[in-house]
Structures are given as structure tokens and as C-alpha cells.
Amino acid sequence: MIRQPVVQVSGIRKLYGATVAVDEVSFDVQEGEIFGLIGPNGAGKTTTMECVEGLRVPDRGTISVLALDPVRDARRLQNRIGVQLQEAQLQKRVKVWEAVDLWASLYPKTVNGDRLLEQLGLADKRDAWFMTLSGGQKQRLFIALALINDPEVVFLDELTTGLDPQARRAIWDLVRGIRARGKTVCLTTHLMEEAERLCDRVAIIEHGRIIDIDTPGRLVGRHCPERTVVLTTDDRTAEGRFRTIPLVDAVSRRDSRYTIRGRGEGMVTQVIDCLSEHRIRVTDFRTVLPNLEDVFLKLTGHSIRD
């Protein structure tokens, strides 16, 4: 028996006036995975996410979350999902525990708020006002609020935007912890590194359309099969030998430093085989693999930061 996806989005379209924010977007999210919508700001990630959360109504297409309709069954669904919104705020002078306490009073089933704060490293901030928290602490509080009803699916929108790298890494660990507890996570990010490190599968979205969906590894393999080996050797015969390797496309040399370009997963092995076969002594060896950033560049023709 095939399990039904936790989230099913099929052919949704959303217009803001004459602007098409999201068009023909379809994807499934499977139980227990971290699924990422990635793309530059304004690509339609948040609009898509807010349609799935039931906060916006798509003009066309259908969405089902836990086999419920996010708009029609909003109340029932709200008890089973957790939501963290982009650029959300709380009352400036609300204390951390008060927010958790209020949220806990809104749901029929909740987890222990104090333990949640402890797990998220906010136990010592229990009595602090919201306005006094750092960016990372605010985001951790929002994660706590998203988890207070022990949801089956958690939606996280631009969770680490504006955080320093250290706080970002801490948040990633927390998100992996959510998955470890058997929950499904659906997130948006414009950080390719975040998607690559955190997501089991990603959908690349640009100008309101999904360009491709897969695991980060397979996306890279499919769109950027290029491999590059950079090595250093004093062996003068090396250059000629490298050129005979089947999967190698180009070899360039600068003094004793070689850059070998090719394509296909076997290319690196072939280079290593060549080195050992001809006993070429290297003093430095590294491979440069393409990443999601390169995939995005290739698919859209521009960098995600443009």
C-alpha cells in the first residue's frame, strides 16, 4: 500500500491583481521528510506556503493537507499543523512563558510548554519580554509556538533569515530534531546551503513556477554532472596522461597545478586510477563538486542572489 502524501498540491495559481504570484505549482510532501521550497525572494515561496497553510485561497488548483482542505477544514487542520510565519512578531512586552501559555490554551492537545522551552534552549528566557530577545531566540520561540500543539506537519517560512551563521546552525539542528520526532517539515528558504544541508527533497521555484523537484543530490547530478579535480604534481608526463582519461573534457595547467574538468560520477575514480596506474606523485588533491547554487544558476541563468 502506498502511503498518501501528507501534503498534496496540484496546479495551484494565485494572482495579486494582474501579477501572477504562483502558477501551475504542484508537489507532494511525504510523511517524515523535510521538504524545501527554494528560490529567490519574490519567487512565490511564501504565497505557496500560505496557501497550503490555509491563510490564502488559491485562485485555481487543489490542496490537501493530512487529507483535509486547508480552507474548508481550517479549524480541524489548525489543530494538527504547526506554523511559523515569515516576519511575524508578538506583542513587545509579552513574556516568553505567557506566549507559550496563551498558545497552549488554544489547542485541545498540547505538549508541556516548559519542556519545549528547555528543548529549544529558552528555559532561562522564560520571563523575558519578547522585545528583549535576539533574532535567534525569537525564531526559537516561534518554533516552540509552532510545536506546542504536537503537530503532525510543521511549516517553517524563511526560518533563519537574518540570523548569524552560528544561530542558523543551531536552528538546523532543531529542525532535524523535529523530523527525528516523526514529524513532517515543510520549509522555504532562499539559502541554498540551508536547503542542501537540511532538506530531504527540494522544489526549485522561480517566477511562481516550479522548475524541478528532487533530492539535492539528484538535482545536482541531473543538472550539473560536471566534476572538477584540482591537483598538484611535478610529474611532467601527467598532463598528457590526464587528457587520455575518457570522462575528462579539459585539462589546464598553471605551473605544477592542474585543473581537470569532466562530467559523470565516474570521472573522479578515473582520475585516481590514472594517478595510481602511472604512479604519478601528487602533493595536493581535491575535488570541486557543483552544488544547488550551481543548479539554480544553470536552470535560471542567474544567481539566486541577483
Next chain:
Amino acid sequence: MLRGLGKLTWLEIKIFLREPLGVVGAIGMPVLVFVVLGRLLGRRAAARSPDVASGVSVDVAVFATILIALAAVLSLITIISIYREGGILKRLRATPLRPETILTAHVVVKLVFTAATLALMIVVGARYYPMALDVRVVSFSLALLLSTTSILSTGFLIASIVPTARFAQPMASLILYPMIAISGLFVPVESLPTALQTVARLVPLTYAVSLLKGIWNGSAWSAHLLDIAALILVFVVCTALSAKLFRWE
């Protein structure tokens, strides 16, 4: 239906008290104005005759209560628009909280502080307005509760539709303060030009002033059925409209 109302209301009361300036503005200022006016007018009135003194004090008391109600409305509108702009409403929307709950919580908070201000004024004012204690405090409080609730409902209709916090305050002032002028507080409605009389009859504040003045002066509730009906109608219409028009972001 209004899950979380108690918690949210209590939370908003605590949050309000944590902002010292807000407390001074909402409670301290009206009481201060009341006392200062009381000293000035009370002394001058006493120099003339007891009759005049009672006439003056009536107006000051009603005027002060109307001011409290309007201050409450202004603060309600400002808070809701700040919450909307700051993304707080948006975050609350993604919970089982309903807009009715959020608005009700804020209205209850305003009513609580209106009551507190009123109580303080009665205590402080007893020195300057000896006759104030003869007034039927319970009746007057009920009349004020009804008036404030009704005026607050116009406030949350405004709060439901104003786009930004910056815009909210001036717009509300523009709507509310002219209402005082024609509400019959200073000049009887009957002595206004015909056109303004018509406007005055459409303004909820007119009915609030008429009710408060009447009850303060000791007239029976039955003499103010029109005022009561008008205030309830305003409340029902404004509440229904704002539940429909409420914007989360």
C-alpha cells in the same frame, strides 16, 4: 467559541500595565483633567450659587467620561493597527483564535481600564463634587458601560479597515472629535442648525451623551429607550461589519 478569550484578555491587561506611559495617558490624564477642572470650576461655581455648582459638575463629569470613552477608542484603534502592521495579527491568525476573540479581548481590556478610571475619578472627585456621590453610581456606570461598548464598536470598525497605524490615529481623531462638538455635550442638539441636527442624530455619541446626562441627572431608564436602542443598534451593526471587513495584514 471564544477559546482563549480569558487568557488573551488577562495577557493584554498585563502587557498594557507594562507600558508606563500608556497607563499614565489612559488613567492618569483623565483623572488629572477632572481634578484640575473640578478645582477651577468648582471654586468659581461655589462663589455663585449651589444650583450653578451642580449644573457645572454635571457637565464636567459627563465630559470626562466621554473623554475616557474616546481615549479608549483611540487606543483600541492604535493597538489593532500596530498589531496588524507588526505582523502580530498575522501570527495570531494562524492559530485557532478568531478575530472576534481578539477584538473582544481588547474591548474588555478597554472597559476594565475605563471602569478603573471612573472609580478613581469618583474617589478623587468626591472632594470637589460633593453631589457626585448622590448620583446613582451603579446606574451611571451601566450607562457608561453601554455607551463605551457602543462607541468602542465604531472604533473597531475603524480599526478593522484602516491600513496603517500612522493613518489610524489621525483618521480616528478626525471622526471622533467633531462628534463631541455636535453630540449635545456643550450645546443642546435642538439648538444646532437643522443640517447639523441631522448629522448629530446619526452620530452614536449623541445618544451616549443624552443617556449619560439623563442618568446623571436622575431621570429614569425608561425615558431613554431611544438612546439605548440606538447604542445597541450601533454596536450590533459595527460589530457585524467589522467581523466581515476585518483585515489580518
